Amino acid sequence: MSKLFIGFVPIYIVRALGPTLMEFTSGLSWNTDDAALRRKFEEFGTVEEAAVVIDKETGRSRGFGFVRFSCDDEATAAMNEMNDAEFDGRRIHVDKATDRRSAGGSRSGGYGGY
Template sequence: MSKLFIGGLAWHTEEATLRQKFEEFGEVEEAVVVKDRDTGRSRGFGFVRYINEDDAQKAITAMNNVEFDGRQIRVDKASDTGPKGGGRGGGTSNNFNRGGYAPIPVAGGPVPGIAYGTQQPYAMPTPNMYHQPYGRGYAPAGPAAYAVPSQVL
C-alpha cells in the first residue's frame, strides 16, 4: 500500500475526477481532495492511496509536473510522519536549540529544568517600583504642619 501527495490541484477538482485520472495507473484504494473545514473549498492538494506499490511509482513518473484539470500538479510519495506542529515554540519544555521561545518561569510555579518533586527555588515577584498608595493618586507627604493631628481620647 502506497500513499501519494498531489499538490497544485485546481480549486474545482473533485475527488471523483482525481480518482478517475489516477486509476489509469492501477487500482486506487482512496482518493481525497483536502478541503477547508470552514468554507468547504478545496485547499489545492490531495492524496491518492494505491494498493500496489508499483502502480504508485508509475503514477509518480507519469503525472509529476504534468498539467491536470487546468493546473500543473506535483506528485510525490506522501510522508507518514504524522501531523506537523504549526507556529513557533512547539509544545516542548526546551526549545533553546530549535529556534523556539524559551519557557518563562511563572511566580509560584515550577521552574523549567528542575525535576518534579524536588525543592523548587522561591520565585519572588518583581516589586512594582511605581506602585501608588490607595486613593485618588500619588502625592508625596506634605509638611508636618499640614498633617492631621493625632486623636486623643
C-alpha cells in the same frame, strides 16, 4: 517534514501508514473533486482511496489531496507520469506521502488536516 512552495500552495510531504503507497498531490485546480482525482489516477492502476482536502471553514478545496494505490509499482508509475504534469488545467506536483506526525513539531497532526 519538508515544506516547499509552488505558487501560493505549500507542499507538505507526508507518509501514509500501512503497506500500500499513498501519494501526495498538490497544485490541484479548485474545481478538482475526489471523483476526478480518482478517475485520473486509475489510469495507472487500482486506486484504493482518492481524496481532495477541503477547508473546514470555507468548504472549498485547499488545492491538494492524497491518492492511495493497492500496489507500489502502480503508485510509482503514477508518480513518474503525473509529477509536473497538467491535470484539470493546472500543473500538479506528485510525491510519495510521508507521515508528518512522526516528524515532530507539527501542530495540525497528520495529513494536513485530512
